[in-house]
Amino acid sequence: MNSRTLKSLYPTSGPTPLTAIQMISLHLHINRPHGSEDSPDPRYGPYISTLPREFNSHPLTWIMRSNSGMESEGVPLLGHLPPSVHASLIKLHDRFCQDWAAVRAYLIANSYISSKYDAYLDDIDGSASNYVWAWLNVNTRCIYYRLKASKEDPDNLTLCPILDFANHTPSGSHMTPVPSEADIWDTAPVKLIGKGFRFLSPVDASVQEGEEIFLTYGAHPNRTLFIEYGFVNKSLLGEAETTDGEVDVQDVVESLILGHKSGVFVKSVLEDEGYWGDWTLYCSTESAQPSWRLITALRLHRLAVSNKTIHDNAIQPWRDVIAGKREIISDGNEIAWKQSLTAICDTLITRAQASLHSLKSDGAEEYDLGSERWIPWMRENMRTLWREELLVAAAVKQRTLRGDDF
Known part of the structure; x- marks a missing residue:
């Protein structure tokens, strides 16, 4: 699920074209499962139904509920965050608000296209909490995938079923991405979704049957992991004298x-x-x-x-x-x-x-x-x-x- 596979569902009419993050999260926003039900999306419903149903433990949820005056178990935890972590959380919240503003503008500009937008226009501000769920699924689960001519284009990302079940490890990843033809020749992006999208096991790693397969999200400090993903690396044992x-x-x-x-x-x-x-x-x-x-x-x-x-x-x-x-x-x-x-x-x-x-x-x-x-x-x-x-x-x-x- 990415900007290319969703493009036909979301025409570019509006103040500005949607970014990949905005488009994917909008699609999840509209097709979120209700309660324990499956997603109503006829195309991606089976996949969307496997996504996490809530992000109550993510700090972005706490700050959203705090700003709206909602009671939440996570809100009191905001007062215990280190100042640098809280500052990073504010930046994440600002990023979310920018994307939500773009999606709101898109829904308003395209309300004539489909009646499925009506429910979101009736209570467009109240649906922000629903959009948090969609946005966090994208922010915590998307992976880099070359779709644009420039390797650095921020729209080079995708949600990928099965692969997004791979959890994080700070070291010893079980998967090494194989460069696509576009990466090798630095030409136009791959034309077929999935072409060149392969992973190999590192030569110094072996995986046994029944063992979990891990990805390394990147060389991020715990502050970044906590804000972006909602967890930290447990590299500190007790009151050790040294740490990375x-x-x-x-x-x-x-x-x-x-x-x-x-x-x-x-x-x-x-x-x-x-x-x-x-x-x-x-x-x-x-x-x-x-x-x-x-x-x-x-x-x-x-x-x-x-x-x-x-x-x-x-x-x-x-x-x-x-x-x-x-x-x-x-x-x-x-x-x-x-x-x-x-x-x-x-x-x-x-x-x-x-x-x-x-x-x-x-x-x-x-x-x-x-x-x-x-x-x-x-x-x-x-x-x-x-x-x-x-x-x-x-x-x-x-x-x-x-x-x-x-």
């Missing part, structure tokens, strides 16, 4: 920079040079370190703090560093930005410890687990997110204090 992880520190660093009188100037420079935001800490079994973007931002911040006057000429040494003309601004600047990094880690550690305690003491007994038995599982996912922030920050702080080079 990534932490977005946007809120802490932004507060640090803008809290100084030079903040507006520093932000302007970082925006102009493309270094504002996307600041992260990384940790693996081999190393732990801040991202280059974070180092660059902290160097400028501490340079501006050390200058009594704020002007463009004063930051030329910083520009020389990002241009590769010099390695550092000064020894003093190196000491200063690493002190800021240590303070950032302390903030993350303290916040994570408090949040883990809150999640532990504010137990799942407050919920009616008879209706939502995913609550304890989701709370543990959120504890994993906080533990990751704690462990990554602690590892980066340790390396910083012992004087490791980054």
Whole structure:
């Protein structure tokens, strides 16, 4: 099910053509099964009927219900999310709203085509919750499939029966996609749906009868997996001292920079040079370190703090560093930005410890687990997110204090 196989069902009349995500989710929206019944779609009904019937445990559902004032077991969990995760959830919600607005406009523009649109126009705002179900099925289950001339075209995706039952594994995938003719020759997209759509088992993997077959969704941090798919990798065991992880520190660093009188100037420079935001800490079994973007931002911040006057000429040494003309601004600047990094880690550690305690003491007994038995599982996912922030920050702080080079 993709933009090509559905194109004949949805003419392009309207303000703008529908994207693949919008078109597929619209089709699911219209043909969603009622209760335990099968989908009414005569063509894709058998497949649609196998899709998940609800996404109550997905954080997008929580924020939608929270915004509409609905009672939901997941809504209280929003208050326990790490700030970086909550910020990513807001971006996902914005993406959903853009697609929903396009679909609403399409339904209004094409209401004369088919009476099947009438029910959705009668209560078009109320049907947003139904569209969440459709959109999440597309967002969590679509896979890349070359349909357009450009490999990077966002409409290169499809819902594929059977294959979409393959769950995620962070490593050791059982399937390796075989390039299609279009990928090999970089020509026009494949003309026949399914042509060249093959997977092979990796040479170093074997699958036994009755064993589940896994896909690797990509090298995503737990923050992305949680927001996009509604789960995390259970790579953290107990209170281990090391872990593979990534932490977005946007809120802490932004507060640090803008809290100084030079903040507006520093932000302007970082925006102009493309270094504002996307600041992260990384940790693996081999190393732990801040991202280059974070180092660059902290160097400028501490340079501006050390200058009594704020002007463009004063930051030329910083520009020389990002241009590769010099390695550092000064020894003093190196000491200063690493002190800021240590303070950032302390903030993350303290916040994570408090949040883990809150999640532990504010137990799942407050919920009616008879209706939502995913609550304890989701709370543990959120504890994993906080533990990751704690462990990554602690590892980066340790390396910083012992004087490791980054």
